[in-house]
Amino acid sequence: MSANVGFAPVVLVVSNSLTTGPLWAFSLEERKFRVIMEPNPAKTLRRWAEEVPNLIVLDINTQEPAILNMIRSLREESVVPVVLLTSSKPEEYILEAYEAGVDECVIKPLSPSLFHAKIKAWLRRSWSVPMYALDPLKVGKVNLVPSDRTVVIETGTPIRLTNLEMRLLYILMGRPGRTITAEELIQKVWGYSEEADNTVLKNVIYRLRRKIEVDPANPVVIQTISGVGYKLLSE
Numbered sequence: 001m002s003a004n005v006g007f008a009p010v011v012l013v014v015s016n017s018l019t020t021g022p023l024w025a026f027s028l029e030e031r032k033f034r035v036i037m038e039p040n041p042a043k044t045l046r047r048w049a050e051e052v053p054n055l056i057v058l059d060i061n062t063q064e065p066a067i068l069n070m071i072r073s074l075r076e077e078s079v080v081p082v083v084l085l086t087s088s089k090p091e092e093y094i095l096e097a098y099e100a101g102v103d104e105c106v107i108k109p110l111s112p113s114l115f116h117a118k119i120k121a122w123l124r125r126s127w128s129v130p131m132y133a134l135d136p137l138k139v140g141k142v143n144l145v146p147s148d149r150t151v152v153i154e155t156g157t158p159i160r161l162t163n164l165e166m167r168l169l170y171i172l173m174g175r176p177g178r179t180i181t182a183e184e185l186i187q188k189v190w191g192y193s194e195e196a197d198n199t200v201l202k203n204v205i206y207r208l209r210r211k212i213e214v215d216p217a218n219p220v221v222i223q224t225i226s227g228v229g230y231k232l233l234s235e
Helices: 020-030 041-051 065-077 091-100 112-125 163-174 182-190 198-212
Strands: 010-015 034-038 055-060 082-086 104-107 137-139 142-145 150-153 222-225 229-232
Touching: 010 020, 010 041, 020 034, 020 055, 020 112, 034 041, 041 055, 041 065, 055 065, 055 112, 065 082, 065 091, 065 163, 082 091, 082 112, 091 104, 104 112, 137 163, 142 163, 150 198, 163 182, 163 198, 163 229, 182 198, 182 229, 198 222
Parallel strands: 010 034, 010 055, 055 082, 082 104
Antiparallel strands: 137 142, 142 150, 222 229
């Protein structure tokens, strides 16, 4: 199911359970949510990139390290809220899941009423931006197509961006030639995330410059305003 049909919140349910996963998906659809069901946790990153959900529910019954690594990789690319449903109770595993980037861990079993209450609460906090809803932008030599998550410099080859890179560039291109403070960029790109700080912002700027600047060490597209923030040069 495509994420660009209608206006209902999109929930990606990733479940390796043949019982609870389909039940969660069905109950959400009954309440008019649009649900993308993925039975293979290893495909979470691909399905997230394809569908752009407002919320991800992980219904995982294993404690495999690969699951935590997948969550870490997802958090590097996206700020979409992630709720982990697990039957595991060891505190060490729960703490590792939070450190990996999960927004909430919920121990199963839980009632449908509590499940839906948590889904609604996290959707209210969702800071994901549906890329299909954003118009293309052109500033000087920079052409950004959010729906494809690509940028073209002059008439060059389309360059694939991560979600965070795209959001950051979109905000800068929305106010060309104007300085945007680091604090505002963090708030707009990461929302309520407590993991975001100036170091994280600098890392995304660094990766973005490596993709779009001819000489990343001497950037001419994204300029650093020392002690304040960044701006996108309009020419």
